[in-house]
Amino acid sequence: MKKTILSKVKKLTSLLLIGLMLTSVFTGCTTTKADSSNKKTVYRTLKEIKKSGKINIGVFSDKSPFGYVDKNGKYAGYDVYFANRIAKDLGVDANFVSVEAANRIEYLQTGKVDIILANFTVTKERAEEVDFALPYMNVALGVVSPSNKVIKKLDQIGAKDEVIVISGTTAETYLTKNYPKIKLQKYDAYAEAKTAFENKNGVAWANDNTEVIAFAKENKGYTVGISSLGDNDTIAPAVTKGNKTLLKWLNDETKALGKESFFHKNYEKTLVDTYGADYEEILVVEGGKVK
Amino acid sequence: MDKDILVSYIPLYKNALLLTLKIGWQGIGLSMIIGLAGAAVLHFKVKVIKNIVGIYVELFRNTPLLVQLFFIYFALPKIGVNISAEICGMLGIGLLGGAYMIETFRSGLETIPVMQSESALSLGLDKRQTFLYVILPQAFSAVVPGLTANIIFLLKETSVFSTISLMDLMFTAKDLIGMYAKTIECLFLLVVFYFIMILPVSIIGMIVERKTRYAEFGD
Numbered sequence A: 001m002k003k004t005i006l007s008k009v010k011k012l013t014s015l016l017l018i019g020l021m022l023t024s025v026f027t028g029c030t031t032t033k034a035d036s037s038n039k040k041t042v043y044r045t046l047k048e049i050k051k052s053g054k055i056n057i058g059v060f061s062d063k064s065p066f067g068y069v070d071k072n073g074k075y076a077g078y079d080v081y082f083a084n085r086i087a088k089d090l091g092v093d094a095n096f097v098s099v100e101a102a103n104r105i106e107y108l109q110t111g112k113v114d115i116i117l118a119n120f121t122v123t124k125e126r127a128e129e130v131d132f133a134l135p136y137m138n139v140a141l142g143v144v145s146p147s148n149k150v151i152k153k154l155d156q157i158g159a160k161d162e163v164i165v166i167s168g169t170t171a172e173t174y175l176t177k178n179y180p181k182i183k184l185q186k187y188d189a190y191a192e193a194k195t196a197f198e199n200k201n202g203v204a205w206a207n208d209n210t211e212v213i214a215f216a217k218e219n220k221g222y223t224v225g226i227s228s229l230g231d232n233d234t235i236a237p238a239v240t241k242g243n244k245t246l247l248k249w250l251n252d253e254t255k256a257l258g259k260e261s262f263f264h265k266n267y268e269k270t271l272v273d274t275y276g277a278d279y280e281e282i283l284v285v286e287g288g289k290v291k
Numbered sequence B: 001m002d003k004d005i006l007v008s009y010i011p012l013y014k015n016a017l018l019l020t021l022k023i024g025w026q027g028i029g030l031s032m033i034i035g036l037a038g039a040a041v042l043h044f045k046v047k048v049i050k051n052i053v054g055i056y057v058e059l060f061r062n063t064p065l066l067v068q069l070f071f072i073y074f075a076l077p078k079i080g081v082n083i084s085a086e087i088c089g090m091l092g093i094g095l096l097g098g099a100y101m102i103e104t105f106r107s108g109l110e111t112i113p114v115m116q117s118e119s120a121l122s123l124g125l126d127k128r129q130t131f132l133y134v135i136l137p138q139a140f141s142a143v144v145p146g147l148t149a150n151i152i153f154l155l156k157e158t159s160v161f162s163t164i165s166l167m168d169l170m171f172t173a174k175d176l177i178g179m180y181a182k183t184i185e186c187l188f189l190l191v192v193f194y195f196i197m198i199l200p201v202s203i204i205g206m207i208v209e210r211k212t213r214y215a216e217f218g219d
Helices: A002-042 A046-052 A078-090 A101-109 A124-129 A170-178 A190-198 A209-218 A244-259 A262-275 A277-283 B003-043 B049-061 B065-079 B085-110 B114-122 B127-164 B169-180 B183-212
Strands: A054-059 A067-069 A093-098 A130-132 A137-146 A162-166 A183-187 A204-208 A222-235 A238-240
Touching (some): A046 A054, A046 A244, A054 A078, A054 A101, A078 A244, A078 A262, A101 A238, A124 A130, A137 A170, A137 A209, A137 A277, A162 A170, A162 A190, A170 A183, A170 A204, A170 A222, A170 B169, A190 A204, A190 B065, A204 A209, A209 A222, A209 A262, A238 A244, B003 B049, B003 B127, B003 B169, B003 B183, B049 B085, B065 B085, B065 B127, B085 B127, B114 B127, B127 B183
Parallel strands (some): A054 A093, A162 A183, A162 A204
Antiparallel strands (some): A137 A204
């Protein structure tokens, strides 16, 4: 009896090992396939988008006031305002796809969206994976904390304290790289990070400064102790690596929109309620030109 | 796939595996305790408590773990109950698993014909002895396949831990993809590590099932 069990186990394990090997071969194959097909089939060219009559744009659905779903169930915000204009000027319908911070690159690489307009900060690492168009917004990192225990410097954070970040954001990468000793509490969506911060699960929340300023303005009892951390970055639309026709069109569009001060108008429509007029010149990038 | 990247990610995955195993097994332990106690309550038809157990089972079997975790982790602090993420994960697995375990154990107890306990009682064993020495051993052998399936199910359910900021295997993979965009390497390691985590359970389950079936069939 014992023998049969043992041999069964052996058989099963070897079968599973073979399966595992096959998986690795399979994944190996898909890599090469993806590499070669990336350049041809994954993304849709400008012509194909126009022909289909619909453009898929990845936006946030929970990051007010940039990309969120309003009371009527419609997408709204600074990013969405721009996205709607893009669709209008292309003469197609905009189909919004809700994305999370950590999967924005994947959505482009698998061709599930044509453009990511989800407050996507331009970084070197990301530029290796996707193509960024001209920027439309400035951004840096910021840290918000409860007003009764404001964190003004990162070395105020104790060894046991945890800082809330959202997985896949520049804040996470920056802190991981430059302050590996700070304990991070990671969430995969904005809504969850916000709730956790409100529940006092962490001593501070590090994110894009636009986001933490908005949070402190909307919620009483919170102060942005650090309003600019790390490099000054820009936010830009991104397309699948190699999608030259769409990239060129986006760049031309951004330049053309600069002539009519489109992004200032966008700010006044979508962001002024949150940030007031003071931040307009700081945040807005017009015509793709950073001052 | 890049071998160097795979190797450099392994320590992170190992940590995630250990955390997943720790919380997963604590939860599974809790679920077995709940399961045994609940099944005993149902078996002996304890008044009132029986109904409470029934409600508990239906409530937790008919809501997703994700919702339960959300409730424990995000809603309870609003009314002043603060639970750490690890305990929350353990409770989530334990409570969800408990509901399934109760059903599994109860069905195991029901497989034993009434004649058995009647015979035991007529031979002079008391109620407690009958339950412990006659019913339970036989019921256990009938339960093993269901138990194994439950454990595997619960270990897989840990993949929703990312929502409460626990760096389990799934979240580690998602997080690394978000930061460095090495999708294929990360997902490959994810499959391998889940496999490493769950394969032993299947094998041990099979062996235990064989061994305990002796109670039913003999060798």
